[in-house]
Amino acid sequence: MAQTFAGVPLATLVEKALGARGHSYSPYSKFRVGSALVTKDGTVYTGCNVENASYGGAICAERTSMVKAVSEGHRDFVAIAVATDLTETFGTPCGICRQFMSEFGTDLVVILVKPSGDVQQHTLKQLLPLAFGPSDL
Numbered sequence: 273m274a275q276t277f278a279g280v281p282l283a284t285l286v287e288k289a290l291g292a293r294g295h296s297y298s299p300y301s302k303f304r305v306g307s308a309l310v311t312k313d314g315t316v317y318t319g320c321n322v323e324n325a326s327y328g329g330a331i332c333a334e335r336t337s338m339v340k341a342v343s344e345g346h347r348d349f350v351a352i353a354v355a356t357d358l359t360e361t362f363g364t365p366c367g368i369c370r371q372f373m374s375e376f377g378t379d380l381v382v383i384l385v386k387p388s389g390d391v392q393q394h395t396l397k398q399l400l401p402l403a404f405g406p407s408d409l
Contacts, residue, residue, distance in 0.1 A: 289355035312348035
């Protein structure tokens, strides 16, 4: 039986993340990233990285999909697939994205996706041990 996240098949998340990567606006780094975020109710939000000439104004794919979901009223997330152009290794979320995602819980499943569709899974807790979060305030 195929793995699912809130009823959404893993294959669907991989496909959506790879597709979202195609919308990337990355004229400076040429490093395309796409994401597909699943909410607790099974809604999927996609995102891509959007760069800016000031560099600091760029936003990563993971944050794009989370901001879209939060702006629609979602706060409970199950999994996020992140697709990059890397072929030899799996691209992981940057530190800012890990911190941003931890705001909503560290049990989130993070699915890393290569262009071939190969995947690797981690929890956010594994990628960001000893996270600083809302309970620390």
